[in-house]
Amino acid sequence: MPVSPAMAEDLAAAITRLYEDAELSIIERMRRALEEGIDSPLWAEIKLRSIGDLREAVEEIAEALQQDANGAVARALATAYGRGRQAAAAELGALDIGRELQARRVLPNAPAVDRLAASYAADTRPLYQRITRAVTDTYRSVVSRVASGPLLGTVTRRQASQRALDQFAQRGVSGFTDRSGRNWELAAYAEMAVRSVTARAAIEGHIDALAEIDVGLVIVSDAPLECPLCRPWEGEILTLGQQSGPHTIRAEHAIQPSGLFAPTRTLAVHVAGSLVEARAAGLFHPNCRHSLSAYLPGVTTRPPHHATPGTTYEDTQRQREIERTIRAWKRRQAAAMDDVQRRRAGAYVRKWQKVAREHVAAHDALRRKPAREQIGAAR
CATH class of the missing domain: 1.20.120 (Four Helix Bundle (Hemerythrin (Met), subunit A))
Incomplete structure (x- = not known):
């Protein structure tokens, strides 16, 4: 996996x-x-x-x-x-x-x-x-x-x-x-x-x-709603070695024919760069949606592109902003010195929770994560 x-x-x-x-x-x-x-x-x-x-x-x-x-x-x-x-x-x-x-x-x-x-x-x-x-x-x-x-x-x-x-x-x-x-x-x-x-x-x-x-090669998945840092590496093959930058290598086919005199099969593989290079450029940042798999020449195929019509990366960032706002009002609930202020903060929590529901409902590719709206022991 x-x-x-x-x-x-x-x-x-x-x-x-x-x-x-x-x-x-x-x-x-x-x-x-x-x-x-x-x-x-x-x-x-x-x-x-x-x-x-x-x-x-x-x-x-x-x-x-x-x-x-x-x-x-x-x-x-x-x-x-x-x-x-x-x-x-x-x-x-x-x-x-x-x-x-x-x-x-x-x-x-x-x-x-x-x-x-x-x-x-x-x-x-x-x-x-x-x-x-x-x-x-x-x-x-x-x-x-x-x-x-x-x-x-x-x-x-x-x-x-x-x-x-x-x-x-x-x-x-x-x-x-x-x-x-x-x-x-x-x-x-x-x-x-x-x-x-x-x-x-x-x-x-x-x-x-x-x-x-x-196994010296890996391949990056194609994740929906990718960020600009990860986009250049989607579906690309990376080396676990030190050579950076795009280059082409000759690699042995992962499944070789049996038999004493069977010829070794090789094929050309385009490598986008090294994993170290890709990570330094931002791939696999916190909250990154991409995954990494072993790349076996002649066996592994490039992942299909995930289209997300009607939803953009910016929409995901708006969801994170709404979640931060909900958490901020919950902190204000904890800081309330009387019931009036506590109820006021609670009203804003509910208001922004409604905004969260509406935002997710308007974008099919988004899913609400209630845990990200919680703070502390309330989670």
Whole structure:
């Protein structure tokens, strides 16, 4: 069977929930910290003096999150790598090389899994370092703004606190900037990182298994609603070797005639480039819909093109935007300081859920994924 990033989606989803639960806990901690003693005339002084308590609570959440997530990722990587190997054995099962691969009992490749786990830990380490600072800076700013607002007679302290909490919950726990300069919220970055590394583990398990039986070519599927990064590689043959760029090779036919004097059959195969090159250009990015299969000269045929009339890649991105909006309003529900604000946020959740239903109904190629509209333990 082909291997694809989707093969490890369930593993990534379970780990992403850890981050979303942590984000909800942080929002609720901040809400309780701001709400406590809000009617006291000394509220601002009390809040600023108690910032150390909030910092300690957030540090505990961040440390527990880091420990739980790193352990869960290590287990998920081993599972994803094993699935990739199993996929290679399954797709070649009818051939002698497939039976040879199935007969092997190979444990997940420790160096590959350890390397990916270390890569994930390095990529997410700045996230934990920034969580506490982002939260305490936001909290201090909220207290300062709220303390000055009511003095001017413009708004009540509770209303000002709620407004600031709403802004915080709307964008999520943010403050982390990646190498490209993009600013990320906690859960969104974690989801991207986890999906990316588990997908890589599944693909590496697959190509390592193929390399063991000297299968050096793979072919990319034709996926519906492909993104511009993946489109150039659809249906193309790639080498697992180092030679990049388009080139033509002479390869042995995968099924050779039997007999002592039977001639070896070869044929010309056009190769679009290397797998390393394609991945560097964006193939198999997080949420990529493409899959990878072994290419057996003379046996494997190019995949048919999947037409999606009436639906575009941009429509899929609009669906992701709607899902993010639903999650943002659910965070605001968690940040609500009274029933009125909670009901208001709930009304917006329902409004955007209706938008999601209408958008999916208008595009036959789209499917609604309720799990992507959930946050934390609610998923």
